[in-house]
Amino acid sequence: SDKINIAIDGPAGAGKSTIARKVAGKLSYIYVDTGAMYRAATWYCLKFGIEPEKEEDVLQMVSDLVIELIPGANGQRVLVNGHEVTEAIRSLAVNAKVSRYAQIEGLRTKLVSIQQQMALRKGVVMDGRDIGTMVLPDAEVKVFMTATVEERALRRYKEMKEQGEISLEQLMRDIAERDRQDEQREISPLRKADDATLLDTTDMTIDEVVEAIVSLCRTIE
Numbered sequence: 522s523d524k525i526n527i528a529i530d531g532p533a534g535a536g537k538s539t540i541a542r543k544v545a546g547k548l549s550y551i552y553v554d555t556g557a558m559y560r561a562a563t564w565y566c567l568k569f570g571i572e573p574e575k576e577e578d579v580l581q582m583v584s585d586l587v588i589e590l591i592p593g594a595n596g597q598r599v600l601v602n603g604h605e606v607t608e609a610i611r612s613l614a615v616n617a618k619v620s621r622y623a624q625i626e627g628l629r630t631k632l633v634s635i636q637q638q639m640a641l642r643k644g645v646v647m648d649g650r651d652i653g654t655m656v657l658p659d660a661e662v663k664v665f666m667t668a669t670v671e672e673r674a675l676r677r678y679k680e681m682k683e684q685g686e687i688s689l690e691q692l693m694r695d696i697a698e699r700d701r702q703d704e705q706r707e708i709s710p711l712r713k714a715d716d717a718t719l720l721d722t723t724d725m726t727i728d729e730v731v732e733a734i735v736s737l738c739r740t741i742e
């Protein structure tokens with residue numbers, strides 16, 4: 522059967538990447554984590570001390586930025602100009618700043634165009650904030666995944682527990698602040714596309730969410 526594109530959007534920590542990766546695995550599709558691209562750009566700017574307020578400098582900085590997303594055995598690897606940044610882009614420093622850099626129009630234009638290229642031949646599961654509204658408005662399946670902020674913080678907490686560097690309360694504040702910035706920014710704010718299916722995953726297991734999305738795909742074949 523013909524391949525389709527699947528857009529998955531939603532607030533921070535809703536489990537989009539876990540779900541998108543599994544859906545892609547089931548359908549033998551390509552998973553594209555667009556958040557990793559914004560994180561990679563943020564990491565790069567922070568490394569060279571380029572503040573988000575200096576938009577011209579940021580754009581200059583990212584003009585020769587090459588981001589590679591490489592599917593691997595233990596999840597996706599991320600390279601920036603050939604450097605492995607898979608772990609580094611998940612740091613608290615990047616978490617704290619990424620939504621600020623993601624407000625920069627020129628950066629978004631660049632990343633959106635790369636993302637659209639990646640989806641041209643279909644068979645892509647892409648997750649982010651503006652995929653259904655901006656990047657792939659014609660995606661055959663669109664999902665807007667949510668969960669309560671408490672549940673999202675708790676999931677993150679369990680994931681990060683081994684590192685033990687942050688409390689549940691702090692995580693909840695960080696997530697709420699990132700959501701606020703993503704929802705209120707001027708360009709491509711986080712919002713559900715009118716034709717997206719709303720999926721509240723607060724009381725769902727991972728397998729249930731994956732199954733719900735795969736069923737949506739079957740209905741359009």
Ligand code: C5P
Binds near residue numbers: 534556651652699703
């Ligand atoms: O998905 P993840 O939480 O890794 O995304 C990190 C940040 O990147 C988001 O909080 C948001 O500010 C930005 N982002 C975006 N548009 C996307 C994906 C991510 O603005 N499509």
